[in-house]
Amino acid sequence: MxxxxxxxxxxxxxxxxxxxxxxxxxxxxxxxxxxxxxxxxxxxxxxxxxxxxxxxxxxxxxxxxxxxxxxxxxxxxxxxxxxxxxxxxxxxxxxxxxxxxxxxxxxxxxxxxxxxxxxxxxxxxxxxxxxxxxxxxxxxxxxxxxxxxxxxxxxxxxxxxxxxxxxxxxxxxxxxxxxxxxxxxxxxxxxxxxxxxxxxxxxxxxxxxxxxxxxxxxxxxxxxxxxxxxxxxxxxxxxxxxxxxxxxxxxxxxxxxxxxxxxxxxxxxxxxxxxxxxxxxxxxxxxxxxxxxxxxSNNGTVALKWLARQFSTLTKRDTIETFDLESLAATSSAGANGLFFMPYLAGERAPKWNAKAKGGWIGLTLSHNSADMIRSVMESVIFNMYEIQEALTEKAGPxxxxxxxxxxxxxxxxxxxxxxxxxxxxxxxxxxxxxxxxxxxxxxxxxxxxxxxxxxxxxxxxxxxxLPSVKNIVIYEEHYHLFKELYVKNKPLFADLDRLQQ
CATH class of the missing domain: 3.30.420.40 (ATPase, nucleotide binding domain)
Structure with missing residues (x-):
């Protein structure tokens, strides 16, 4: 049988x-x-x-x-x-x-x-x-x-x-x-x-x-x-x-x-x-x-893999595993000390539907370190997914x-x-x-x-x-609203950037 x-x-x-x-x-x-x-x-x-x-x-x-x-x-x-x-x-x-x-x-x-x-x-x-x-x-x-x-x-x-x-x-x-x-x-x-x-x-x-x-x-x-x-x-x-x-x-x-x-x-x-x-x-x-x-979304773990390749080149190592980056990111705090990353390395589908969207750090200062940079990349991926979730909630309820x-x-x-x-x-x-x-x-x-x-x-x-951390919920709520605003403010530049890159 x-x-x-x-x-x-x-x-x-x-x-x-x-x-x-x-x-x-x-x-x-x-x-x-x-x-x-x-x-x-x-x-x-x-x-x-x-x-x-x-x-x-x-x-x-x-x-x-x-x-x-x-x-x-x-x-x-x-x-x-x-x-x-x-x-x-x-x-x-x-x-x-x-x-x-x-x-x-x-x-x-x-x-x-x-x-x-x-x-x-x-x-x-x-x-x-x-x-x-x-x-x-x-x-x-x-x-x-x-x-x-x-x-x-x-x-x-x-x-x-x-x-x-x-x-x-x-x-x-x-x-x-x-x-x-x-x-x-x-x-x-x-x-x-x-x-x-x-x-x-x-x-x-x-x-x-x-x-x-x-x-x-x-x-x-x-x-x-x-x-x-x-x-x-x-x-x-x-x-x-x-x-x-x-x-x-x-x-x-x-x-x-x-x-x-x-x-x-x-x-x-x-x-x-x-x-x-x-x-x-x-x-x-x-x-x-x-x-x-x-x-x-176009941009999931590919963003962290991209970063791992850059670190590998900089350190002249054959490979750096994303696990190594995650361990380092854990030494930064929730919100990456006010550093943001726009994760649109491959353009973006939901919720922006903008094939010309670009990625990059916003808020980078001399006080930031590699742990903050890595953590901001990881957080940006989840911020973008949460923005899709907001749209789903509007259409289908909680x-x-x-x-x-x-x-x-x-x-x-x-x-x-x-x-x-x-x-x-x-x-x-x-x-x-x-x-x-x-x-x-x-x-x-x-x-x-x-x-x-x-x-x-x-x-x-x-x-x-x-379970979520109550402390981190408060931090991330403020950071999330700024994350959305950064896209809106930078969107007018994406078409020009794309033209230069083509």
């Missing part, structure tokens, strides 16, 4: 496959990395063939490590990052690189859209007008005479491409479709206004299906390579953000998931379909009854539970900062596999192996509860 489920996550930099028991115990796991290419400033591209191969290799290696038989596997459930875009020809072959979410070449088109039709498109689709959006990327393709755009018989995300390669079907789940900026969250159909502006016909897009849809069967060649059978169910799944919420148990509308890896995001489930007047948040469809509201996930939870200092800045007790689930466990559980639900999504909570033990 089949007893194990595979969760596959096609992330921004790696494909990860984890084999779980139905209770969430990890049997084996494997991760394969792929490259991101930057042929021009603000361009971020990947080779779809490399990504698809990494997804295959991750499952094959995980199966090989587990020593399980193909008949032991209940199914494979897929997660992927959002906002990727690929041009395909009439023969269903890629004719362009894969443009990923961080590609910001379409900034001029986004700026114009925000001054014209952008608000209406956002209200229909729930996707803020920003270069990350495939909708805006398509406008760039059209306006710059991008060759593959005019030759394309189809436009697809990386997940759609992989499903076609493996199963021969062009299908897309609600959440990935929502994140294109082309899908109407109210009618649950491709949005005619967005398609007309982008110059795309509905026949060039996949069929939109529920996240529980079983696609397939696998081709014999792919099944053999994955060490599975052609009858192994492949569940289309959802986006990584949605599944991270499920994987840590933040599935009720008063529970918030805060995830910070290289980038960061805050998300909540909600039965409502509403947008924000200032486009600070996104709203994507998960099922016909459930939606996810939230905001994503949150009762704040659950954390992502690599930043390995830092006790960063976790304590989160509790202090959010002035709320934070919960740390024990699992390190939020996205893939969420995908696996969704697969179990889709196949009728569990009765409800709620049941996952009994298989996600809470490892720690971190």
């Amino acid at each position: 089949s007893r194990f489920m595979i969760g596959l996550d096609i992330g921004t930099t790696t494909a990860s496959a984890v084999i779980f028991t139905p209770h969430g115990e990890v049997v084996s796991e494997y991760e394969c990395a792929y490259s991101t290419y930057h042929p021009k400033p603000s361009w971020s591209e990947q080779n779809p063939l490399e990504v698809e191969k990494a997804a295959r290799d991750a499952i094959t290696s995980s199966m090989s490590q587990s020593r399980l038989d193909a008949t032991d596997i209940i199914g494979v459930s897929i997660s992927s990052s959002m906002h990727s875009l690929l041009c395909m020809n009439e023969q269903n072959e890629p004719i362009s690189p894969l443009m990923i979410w961080s590609d910001s070449r379409s900034y001029p088109q986004a700026a114009i859209m925000n001054e014209t039709y952008g608000k209406g498109i956002y209200e229909n689709t729930g996707t803020p007008i920003h270069p990350m959006s495939p909708f805006v990327k398509l406008i760039w393709m059209k306006e710059t005479q991008y060759g593959p755009y005019y030759e394309a018989g189809r436009f697809a995300s990386i997940k759609e491409y992989i499903i076609y390669k493996w199963c021969g079907q062009w299908k897309v789940d609600y959440s990935i479709a929502s994140a294109t900026g082309l899908f109407n969250i109210h009618t649950l159909e491709w949005d005619s206004d967005a398609l007309a502006i982008a110059g795309v016909h509905p026949t060039q897009l996949s069929t939109v299906v529920p996240c529980t849809e079983v696609v397939g069967p696998l081709s014999a060649k792919i099944a053999d390579e994955l060490m599975l059978t052609t009858e192994t169910p492949i569940i289309i799944g959802s986006s990584g953000g949605v599944l991270a919420n499920i994987g840590i148990g933040a599935i009720h509308d008063d529970e918030t998931a805060l995830t910070i890896g290289s980038s960061g995001a805050i998300r909540r489930f909600t039965p409502e379909r509403t947008t924000d007047d200032h486009q600070r948040t996104f709203q994507y469809v998960f099922t016909k009854e459930h939606n996810i509201i939230g905001g994503a 949150t009762k539970k704040l659950l954390l996930s992502g690599s930043f939870v390995r830092s006790p200092l960063w976790v304590q900062m989160t509790a202090d800045i959010f002035h709320k007790t934070v919960l740390l689930p024990k699992s390190d596999h939020a996205i893939t466990w969420g995908a696996a559980w969704l697969g179990l639900y889709a196949l009728g192996k569990v009765n409800s999504m709620d049941e996952i909570k009994q298989y996600i033990p809470i490892e720690k509860e971190i």
